[in-house]
Amino acid sequence: MSFNKLDMDTFNQIREELLGTWPTGQGLELEEAIAYQKTIPESKNFAVAMQRASKEGKTLLQPRAGVALIPDHIELLKYLETEGEADLLPTTIDAYTRLNRYQEAANGIARSLEAKTSLLNGFPAVNHGVPGCRQVTEAVSKPIQVRHGTPDARLLAEITLAGGFTSFEGGGISYNIPYAKKVPLKKSIDDWRYVDRLTGIYEENGVHINREPFGPLTGTLVPPFISHAVALIEGILALREGVKSITLGYGQAGNLFQDIAAMISLRELAHEYFLREGFEDYELTTVFHQWMGGFPEDEAKAFSVISWGASVAVLSNADKVIVKSPHEAMGIPTKEANAQGLRCTRQMVSMLRDQKFLVSEDHREEIEQIKREVKCIMDAVYSLGNGDIEAGTIAAFEAGALDIPFAPSMYNHGKILPMRDNDGFIRVFNKGNLALSDDVMAYHRDKLEERAKAEGRKVSFQMVTDDIYAISKGGLVGRPR
Amino acid sequence: MSFNKLDMDTFNQIREELLGTWPTGQGLELEEAIAYQKTIPESKNFAVAMQRASKEGKTLLQPRAGVALIPDHIELLKYLETEGEADLLPTTIDAYTRLNRYQEAANGIARSLEAKTSLLNGFPAVNHGVPGCRQVTEAVSKPIQVRHGTPDARLLAEITLAGGFTSFEGGGISYNIPYAKKVPLKKSIDDWRYVDRLTGIYEENGVHINREPFGPLTGTLVPPFISHAVALIEGILALREGVKSITLGYGQAGNLFQDIAAMISLRELAHEYFLREGFEDYELTTVFHQWMGGFPEDEAKAFSVISWGASVAVLSNADKVIVKSPHEAMGIPTKEANAQGLRCTRQMVSMLRDQKFLVSEDHREEIEQIKREVKCIMDAVYSLGNGDIEAGTIAAFEAGALDIPFAPSMYNHGKILPMRDNDGFIRVFNKGNLALSDDVMAYHRDKLEERAKAEGRKVSFQMVTDDIYAISKGGLVGRPR
Amino acid sequence: MRPKNIVLGVIGFDCHSVGNKILETFFTEAGFKVHNLGVMVSQEEFINAAIETNSKAIMVSSLYGHGEIDCAGLRERCIEKGLDDILLYVGGNLVVGKTPFAQVEEKFLKMGYDRVFGPDCSLEHVAELLHQDLLSREEKED
Amino acid sequence: MRPKNIVLGVIGFDCHSVGNKILETFFTEAGFKVHNLGVMVSQEEFINAAIETNSKAIMVSSLYGHGEIDCAGLRERCIEKGLDDILLYVGGNLVVGKTPFAQVEEKFLKMGYDRVFGPDCSLEHVAELLHQDLLSREEKED
Ligand code: B12
Numbered sequence A, B: 001m002s003f004n005k006l007d008m009d010t011f012n013q014i015r016e017e018l019l020g021t022w023p024t025g026q027g028l029e030l031e032e033a034i035a036y037q038k039t040i041p042e043s044k045n046f047a048v049a050m051q052r053a054s055k056e057g058k059t060l061l062q063p064r065a066g067v068a069l070i071p072d073h074i075e076l077l078k079y080l081e082t083e084g085e086a087d088l089l090p091t092t093i094d095a096y097t098r099l100n101r102y103q104e105a106a107n108g109i110a111r112s113l114e115a116k117t118s119l120l121n122g123f124p125a126v127n128h129g130v131p132g133c134r135q136v137t138e139a140v141s142k143p144i145q146v147r148h149g150t151p152d153a154r155l156l157a158e159i160t161l162a163g164g165f166t167s168f169e170g171g172g173i174s175y176n177i178p179y180a181k182k183v184p185l186k187k188s189i190d191d192w193r194y195v196d197r198l199t200g201i202y203e204e205n206g207v208h209i210n211r212e213p214f215g216p217l218t219g220t221l222v223p224p225f226i227s228h229a230v231a232l233i234e235g236i237l238a239l240r241e242g243v244k245s246i247t248l249g250y251g252q253a254g255n256l257f258q259d260i261a262a263m264i265s266l267r268e269l270a271h272e273y274f275l276r277e278g279f280e281d282y283e284l285t286t287v288f289h290q291w292m293g294g295f296p297e298d299e300a301k302a303f304s305v306i307s308w309g310a311s312v313a314v315l316s317n318a319d320k321v322i323v324k325s326p327h328e329a330m331g332i333p334t335k336e337a338n339a340q341g342l343r344c345t346r347q348m349v350s351m352l353r354d355q356k357f358l359v360s361e362d363h364r365e366e367i368e369q370i371k372r373e374v375k376c377i378m379d380a381v382y383s384l385g386n387g388d389i390e391a392g393t394i395a396a397f398e399a400g401a402l403d404i405p406f407a408p409s410m411y412n413h414g415k416i417l418p419m420r421d422n423d424g425f426i427r428v429f430n431k432g433n434l435a436l437s438d439d440v441m442a443y444h445r446d447k448l449e450e451r452a453k454a455e456g457r458k459v460s461f462q463m464v465t466d467d468i469y470a471i472s473k474g475g476l477v478g479r480p481r
Numbered sequence C, D: 001m002r003p004k005n006i007v008l009g010v011i012g013f014d015c016h017s018v019g020n021k022i023l024e025t026f027f028t029e030a031g032f033k034v035h036n037l038g039v040m041v042s043q044e045e046f047i048n049a050a051i052e053t054n055s056k057a058i059m060v061s062s063l064y065g066h067g068e069i070d071c072a073g074l075r076e077r078c079i080e081k082g083l084d085d086i087l088l089y090v091g092g093n094l095v096v097g098k099t100p101f102a103q104v105e106e107k108f109l110k111m112g113y114d115r116v117f118g119p120d121c122s123l124e125h126v127a128e129l130l131h132q133d134l135l136s137r138e139e140k141e142d
């Protein structure tokens, strides 16, 4: 089958309309933006930093952070650079901007100015416009990325890339299904095609920009094969539009061996599928997210969860780890709490970076198991789309052949129920319409029966609920009380 | 060869003299003490708790804690029980008492009363006497142990066991060589024979008392085979005197695979050597100590070190973990900091308890390597003593065939220099007179050369210093700066 | 006794769906008839649903930090629409940043919410309070 | 310039030997002639060693928490024994419990120590200060 990049005419037509949707978009020149990007020193380029980390076997640390006002946001980032020892910086975007509610964001900025504290849960980059973004990116010395959760991120991408950010998170599936309710998947995939094409244009003009599909999805009991399938699809779609630096992500599941198997299989699968799609010229790196589900409120316990994520990130050779803070269960962290999460992670990363993980035969078997599962899903996607991966993805979500647990989107089937087995591996309890083969499902069912037997209760929905609360209540497998 | 328990005449003779050395010893009746111990509910018996943990595959949490005055000490322990969620309680003894300086301890009590805060680094149990100890042990609801570092702990044992403690830490080597300067090894081994015999007498009278040789020794770059050899010797000496519940310890070295190999080999070796000595009727359990060397000052980083220790404790199936606090680098922790260390550890233990560790072939090889090393040392001890393990131990220390790194004792050879290899395993750089075979040493040297090559510097003493500081400065292997 | 109707949803542009699914299951098992609007629910949608289903309580969640902005004015709008006596419960991570709960509670009580809950609240306790509160409203009405 | 004699040791009944071994190596490499008494050193032993070796500085370590008790009176005893002008440096975990360093410093300065160091002190910096302090004592003597 064949595919083409989004053609320049269509791109320009969309672009013209897009830039008119909010005042800060008006008059944005791509040439000027590219020229500006070229003035940014290599030491601040995200793609370069990721590739170097991968070559040197390092795990880079990145927090999440964003507040409403520019001076506060700069202060926050600088604190995370110095006191937090962060290697990479974020700019987390507020939830109004994520849903293109720029008027509400403006209101949030105004109320934050009044209240002298941020009432927004992130940095409203579109409202602050290109000059505001440049103020931020120029004030820091580390590579900096836009992190968000935006189904239609086209304007955000235009403004932030012109604003000097060198990496952009998200994808048409991962920033829709877990983040939105009513956005059609076809629309978000199309809109992200624009973002990827924009990135491709930068690349073609000699500006290296990193792209990172959002690995963890809903952050809640997501079996590795599901997030892997999404990562592979979004990776392929990005490479098609000319993206060169791609970072695939995965959110910690909790069991050491499942997580390491997931990280190993993610890398191996990506190369396999990318090659199969005809791509050879790309830089693949990985990111591991510390526990993305509910956290314990007690800070000493939260440190433990952060540390465990940090250990597994290093042991699995992630090129980057996304760091949580001891405030996670309660609210957006203060800069101090955020820096504590970073320093805790830093200590772990440096204690463990020299340690090679010795993979056993049984462990290798779990790696193969994940690959088998991913193959089931990807085969279904390709076949439902008659070889067209976009159409196949949309059809797969519609049919529930690809299904993300606990997601809010009405375009998600929402029938799959994951559950932990007796060792804490996330397995599938109810597959819904997931395109898993019978032998794969038999394996999952055996594993879950093992747990049911150990707990002296039937495999049931109660276990799912217990598993969701487990880590925040101190545990991994939600045992009966 | 043959051996006998310390005979009752000698025991009683020593005892009479001993009890006269400080007023609180006078008139202490063993029958009364045994009768008192029998009134203690089983739920508070340390030996029972350890054995149950082992059977149920649980890892119990125990902090270190002790202050000068009885009411404060009780408050502290109760806080650790409730806010700290500790499973087992300690009573850490102050350093004057450890060296039988009861007069200085009395002075410390007086000055603490004045200052309204503890000026002693532990609980002076001898000065507080049997009634004071009973006040403490009766006030708490968890099993409680005496933790110290006392070369001559005979009076301390008499008073605390009569005082209702159900476990007693230490041994003739482990509480001398790392803790004292001028105490002859022969003397401390003899004095600990008394302690073990006393414990044996309790056992023979139906009172189950746990004994725990101190595993970590100097806590600084101790290769597993050295602490294992000491643990085995002290275990054998204790069993000989009638001890039935024995907990062997090990201090975290830092590399996950070395630590797990150490814990597995410790258990396997103990059963092997105990059986060889003719013991079959004993309860063997294990304790893992979170990092015993220098800590980072920053509390967020300290949490990371605590968490790492907690993870390895669970993954290695330790029956008990000794918990550090985020204040470790700075001073004796407040009760709050101590409880934070416990809660952090609790979270990790419950997140990881369901996870089975998958041991690979290469990993199994490290287990065998430790066993080969221990065999070298134990063979030397047996042969130097012509089969008499006490004499052999004394001779081995004198010859340096058994040598503890960085120890203050003049009865320790002090020539061995340990160092980390490129993966962070602790190896032997300079063996001094250690009884290691040539092939074992060749393995160590190869591993260290690997590191030297990676660092582009010669294997040197500077590396040892760098390794000592590594964790406190954020690292494991002390890389050149 | 017929099960009591309640409306449930996550307000504003908030996508956190996990807690919402759990609340739906929980309150249903606790004997309520739950009308769950899911995530990203506007004030209008809450009010219309309450009117349509004749619910006597609205359970508002806000997790993502914009609770202060999103929740303001709901009480006034309820009164406008004739829902004079409706119970308003609100819970979640209601403000941006870790904040002493008493402060958060005060803020939302002032906005006209009847009860305010942190993310750590015991759902059993909430269900009890809700039964009681609904009962005493009924008694008042009688 | 001949290397300057200094006495080093861990005071009281303190067994922490690791830092002591490092200090010995460090100060030797920094150009001092170090008379290391090791751990568990009494005040008398420090003073006698200083007299015997004609040392102009005593470097006292205390790690185990009893520093406040063990270190008191050393200055007075030095004067008694005719060591009027000897430099007294003290370092380590000097008191029981995590305490703001300024407080610890004040306590030990009052006891007559010339300089006080926490466990995190930079040894390079200490060596510099020691060279300077010894130099200015010599100048005074001249
Ligand atoms: C998983 C998660 C996500 C997932 C959500 C996936 C999904 N679709 O559900 C993803 C990754 C997508 C996500 C995204 C974001 N998240 Co989020 N997320 C979490 C996390 C880790 C767990 C939430 C969860 O599922 N908990 C488990 C469920 C069972 O608990 P719960 O949601 O708290 O609900 C219970 C209680 O709150 C209570 N409750 C809730 N509502 C009500 C109502 C009533 C009446 C009552 C009585 C009780 C009650 O009962 C519920 C059941 O027990 C929390 C932090 C945490 N809690 O650890 C952050 C958190 C909620 N997220 C946060 C933020 C800011 C965001 C983002 C804006 C991104 C960002 N800036 O970091 C976006 C949101 C974008 C948007 N449009 O909404 C913040 C909110 C900050 C604040 N309030 O100050 C939190 C607290 C993290 C943090 N500390 O920064 N998130």
Ligand code: B12
Residues within 6 Å of the ligand: B064, B092, B093, B094, B095, B098, B121, B122, B149, B178, B179, B216, B217, B218, B219, B220, B292, B293, B294, B295, B296, B327, B328, B329, B330, B331, B332, B333, B406, B407, B408, B468, D013, D014, D015, D016, D017, D018, D019, D020, D022, D023, D059, D060, D061, D062, D063, D064, D065, D066, D089, D090, D091, D092, D093, D094, D095, D096, D097, D098, D117, D118, D119, D120, D121, D123, D126
């Ligand atoms: C290893 C260790 C042990 C080992 C010691 C083995 C040995 N023989 O050396 C063992 C396990 C045996 C042990 C025992 C005890 N320990 Co201990 N131990 C430690 C630990 C973890 C590391 C010490 C170390 O080796 N650090 C590495 C070296 C290189 O650093 P250092 O010792 O700090 O020395 C440097 C600096 O302090 C400085 N410095 C030191 N002296 C001087 C002097 C001058 C003039 C200058 C300029 C600088 C300077 O330079 C040195 C080199 O860089 C520390 C906590 C920590 N630091 O993390 C606790 C610690 C020192 N121990 C402590 C205690 C209380 C004890 C015990 C009493 C047991 C107990 N109650 O817990 C017993 C002591 C019994 C006795 N008689 O002394 C406390 C002291 C508490 C306090 N001051 O409030 C500490 C701080 C732990 C804690 N937070 O509770 N310990």
